[in-house]
Amino acid sequence: MASGERRPPYYLGIDLGGTNIKAGVVDDAGKALSSVSVETLAEHGPDSGIDRLAEAAGRAVGESGIPWADVAGVGLGSPGTMDLSRGVLLEPSNLPGWDQFPIRDRLAERLQKRTVLENDANAAALGEHWVGAGRDSNSLxxxxxxxxxxxxxxxxxxxxQGRHSHGGECGHMIIQADDGRLCSCGRxxxxxxxxxxxxxxxxxVEALAEDDAPSLLRDLAPAELTSLAIDEAARSGDALASRLMSETARYLAVGAVSVMHTVDPDLILFGGGMIGAGRPFLDEIHSRIRSLTFAILARAVRVEYAELGGEAGFIGAAACIRAAVGGRG
Amino acid sequence: MASGERRPPYYLGIDLGGTNIKAGVVDDAGKALSSVSVETLAEHGPDSGIDRLAEAAGRAVGESGIPWADVAGVGLGSPGTMDLSRGVLLEPSNLPGWDQFPIRDRLAERLQKRTVLENDANAAALGEHWVGAGRDSNSLxxxxxxxxxxxxxxxxxxxxQGRHSHGGECGHMIIQADDGRLCSCGRxxxxxxxxxxxxxxxxxVEALAEDDAPSLLRDLAPAELTSLAIDEAARSGDALASRLMSETARYLAVGAVSVMHTVDPDLILFGGGMIGAGRPFLDEIHSRIRSLTFAILARAVRVEYAELGGEAGFIGAAACIRAAVGGRG
Known part of the structure; x- marks a missing residue:
């Protein structure tokens, strides 16, 4: 799959998800030399999971053309919860039944390679820092x-990472102390x-049930009512959809500003499926951030979309083992 | 003032406030060898301010019995806003007219000592980490x-510190995205x-105006209605005061939890005048934190009061110059 110059050493990055495992070999310049996906089959349990991870690893290395001996180590990104220092999954909500599973050491033993475990979102952030939208920033x-x-x-x-592997769990910052909406985590x-x-x-769905005001969203079957369909309706000028997108941008700005007033980074990045909403959505988030923060930060902090897309997970995981092997963080 | 063993080197810590300047010489074990206070007279402007800081410094060193030559450096804690890397006050709201003032270099020149500038709350946190309630914690x-x-x-x-001297501005985290109360900063x-x-x-005041329900707080003149008077009424069993204290504990817990889900420290400390409310208030904050966070953090994160009290400011400032001189952070 790869062409052109390859810069050793090589790292195997693996992105473990509840549905799929994505893996690839990444060179020292952050270039993906292969990219494969296999089903996780999480419901078969963690022992089967190690088999699936090994299969993904084998296919990724095979496709890259790099000999196993030249793979310097393995980075594994996983959804939480986990204990990073021990390399153990605790009670990962997307991997039911994988509780208290020492995944890092089990995978290291299976692949006979040094392996590091990282939270998937942390890994993605490190990937963006390495070769994505954050490559010019030391703090994002x-x-x-x-x-x-x-x-x-x-x-x-x-x-x-934090002291209990809960650093950067900012999706669970409290942005509404009184009468807050119910989160998937139960709080x-x-x-x-x-x-x-x-x-x-x-x-x-709640807004549509509130009244009978006309909206393009009413024409959609429940399965069609996705975030991107709402964005599309907003772009077509639909008032309700526009309001919903605008509110979403404001809530994201609120979260971003609270992090800015805590760790004060150079750069705020947004990634994931919703960035399909494109530049106008980012511009609205940025504009909201500027109105909600201090003048100095409004001027200085950059707000951008992530760049690595679907490969962010395994490239980020590769960045983690690269940092561990090379002492780069 | 000091007795017993003194451990060199010695540091001069200065806590610049809108009303008073507190200063003291602190030894390498964090013991205050002197403690003085002079009026800031902020309204006389920053040039006069340097005179006042120098006076506080001179008196603190004099009272300590340590020769000036043995003072290894000066730490200055100040209210914001500021640019820490340049040592410049930007638009400090408690020091009107001190805008864009290169206070660090001006004070260093005046005292002929290496000087570091730090945000006062950051300095207090470093002081607690050094010799206060956080001395067993690397992350608080x-x-x-x-x-x-x-x-x-x-x-x-x-x-x-953050990239723009706004790290740890957590008083300005947004805890109520919709219909939020107005902050002193205007947001x-x-x-x-x-x-x-x-x-x-x-x-x-708002609660008292809402209805005519009886409350001990109604007997207080406006000037007597302080946070500690509200706490006292709550301890006497006053229903309204109890509700207000309880709500305050919950809001503080909300803020603490958002920071815990961002930087994930070992320890949350509360300091300042309101901790006069004592152990029951801390216990309620802690209990609220446990109910609002993840089980792992509810078990692992300690919640305590700060210990350094009125000397926290200059001891913390001394900790900052100690860290800079000794490479301790």
Whole structure:
């Protein structure tokens, strides 16, 4: 798949998701030399999961043309919860039954390679810092907007993991202390409960039920009412859809500003499926951020979309093992 | 003032406030060898301010019995806004007319000592980390509860200054995105607008105006209606005062939890005048935090009061120059 110059050493990055495992070999310049996807089959349990991870790894290395011996190590990005220092999954909500699973050491043993475990959103943030939209920044925050809101913080060039592997869980910052919406985690008022793709759709369903005002969204079957369909309706001039998108931008700005007033980064990035909404959505988030923060930060902090797209997960995971092997963070 | 063993080197810590300048010589074990206070007379402007700072410095050194030559450097804590890397006050709201003032270099020149500038709340947090309630923790967040809400974050043993000197401005995290209360900074929904001593009093005044329900607070003259008077009424069993204190604890917990879900520290500290409310108030904050955060963090994160009290400012400032001189952070 790859062509042109390859810069050793090579890293194997693996992005473990509830549905699919994506993997690829990445060279030292951050170029993906292969990209494969296999089903996780999470319901078969963690032992089967190690088989699936090994299959993804084998196919990624095979496709890259790099000999296994030249793979310097393995980075594994996973959804939480986890204990990063021990490399153990705790109670990962997207991987039911994988509780208390020492995934890092099990995979290292299977692949006979040094392996690091990282939260998937943290890994994506490190990937953007390495070769994506954050390559010029030493201090950034990435929000990934999908079913939930993931977040990763890069502080002074390194992942801010926190003392209990909960650094950068900014989707669960409380943005509404009184009368907050219910979050998928069971608590109230979290950013994710307002501004994830899922929450946008929920707010749309509620708004449609509130009155009979005309809206393009009423023509959609429930399965068609997605965040991108709402965005499309907004672009067609639909008033309700426009309001919903605008509110989403405002809630994201609220979350971004609270992080800015806490870790004060150079750069705020947004990634994930919802960035299909394109430049106008980003511009509205940015404009809201400027109106909600201090003048100095309004001028200085950049707000951009992430760049790595579907490969962010495994490139980020590769960045994690690269940092560990090379002492780069 | 000091007795017993003194451990060199010695540091001069200065805490610049809108009303008073506090200063003291601190030894390498964090012991204050002197403690003085002079009026800031901020309205006389920054040139006069340098005279006042020099007077405080001279008296602190004189009282300590340490020769000037043995003072290793000067730490200056100041209210914001500021540019820490350049050592310049920008538009400090408590020091009107001191805008764009290169206070660090001016003071260094005057005292002929290496001088570092730090945000006062950041300095207090570093002081607690050095010799206060955070001495066993490498990663803590301090909220100081007074007229406003100051905040300092210690991450991996160092002050998290941020890229634009706005790290740890957590009093201005947005905890209420919709219909937020007005903050002293002019923006809405900030933690400070709900849970500072000033905001507690404002909420009390509003609550008293809402209805005619009996309350001990009605017996107080406006000048007597302070946060500590509200706490006292709550301890006497007054229903309204109890509700106000309880709500304040909940808002503080909301702010603490959002920081916990961002930088994930070991320890949350509360300092400032409001901690006169004592152990029951801290216990309620802690209980609210446990109910609002993830199970792992509810178990693992300690919640305590700060310990350094009125000397926190200059001891923290001394900690900053100690860190700079000794490479300790």
């Amino acid at each position: 925050v990435l929000f990934t907007l999908g079913t939930g809101i993931g977040c990763g913080i890069i502080h002074e060039g390194r992942v801010l 109230r008022g979290h950013l994710e409960a307002y501004a994830s793709a899922t929450s946008l759709v929920k707010r749309a | 967040v301090l909220f100081t509860l007074g007229t406003g809400i100051g905040c300092g974050i210690i991450h991996e043993g160092r002050v998290l 809405r929904g900030h933690l400070e607008a709900y849970a500072s001593a000033t905001s507690l009093v404002k909420r009390a």
